[in-house]
Amino acid sequence: MASRSSKPVVLLVHGAWHTPGHYHLLIKALQAAGHTVIAPPLATAGPSDLIVGKGVPDDLARLEEAIGPHIESGKEIILVAHSYGGFPGTYYVKDRTAAERKARGLEGGFVAAVYIAAYAPAVAGEQPSRHKPVVGFFDVDVSRLFSTPVPGSPKVADPNRTTRETLYSLLGGHSGLAFAAEVTVGASELAVPKTYLVCTRDDCVPAEFQREVAEGMGARVIDIDAGHSPFLVESHVERMVREIGTATERN
Secondary structure, eight states: OOGGGGOOOEEEETTTTTOOGGHHHHHHHHTTTTOOEOOOTTTTEEEEHHHOOOOHHHHHHHHHHHHHHHTTTTOEEEEEGGGGHHHHHHHTTOOBHHHHHHTTTTOOOOEEEESSSSSOOOTOOGGGGGGOGGOOOOEHHHHTTTEEOOOOOOOOSOOOOOHHHHHHHHHOEEEEEGGGGOOOOOOOOOOOOEEEEETTTSSSSSSSHHHHHHHHHTTTEEEEOOOOOOOGGGGHHHHHHHHHHHHGGGO
């Protein structure tokens, strides 16, 4: 087995309302496969008194604080972005790919991007309103925040009742400002192999929309028979780890 240091570091950018804790099965599995995993909490997600007024720049600052030192030390990085995480994840990768850094005489940088049921505009200037979440599942005050999804909403299709209850108990709010940002970077611009995992039973981000996003960015599409949060189910986690492990070989 390859040593952990020889495999790319994984930057996991979580989705709206979530915390890194929701991804513990995926994180543990990636670590077991030899990856170092960096999963910072986003500034736009969490208790409402902390997130109102927070936007994509605040999330980018969190990502820089967490993964920046690894890039500067010459490490190769794979972006793994779920749902809303596709927004800040895409913005952060721009100008930080291994190819772009090599052209500047630098080592390290992103070598692949993996999107999981993610929002990621294909080109700069695309209307962000097309990428807003399905608000029918949430208690919404768009001027301030999208608050916690209501229990029983079809956000996840797979986990058992106990797992669903745990999921909902850990969800927080999400800043409405995060979904109103001007789109300045398109995923199609990223100079890395891209993989998009389409969750075919997703009722939050419909599969048809996911395919449109994947096509726009020029990603290789992998279907997973899952709801919006496949990282809660071990069989899906195994599949995701395999796809992440070979993501640098794509495109």
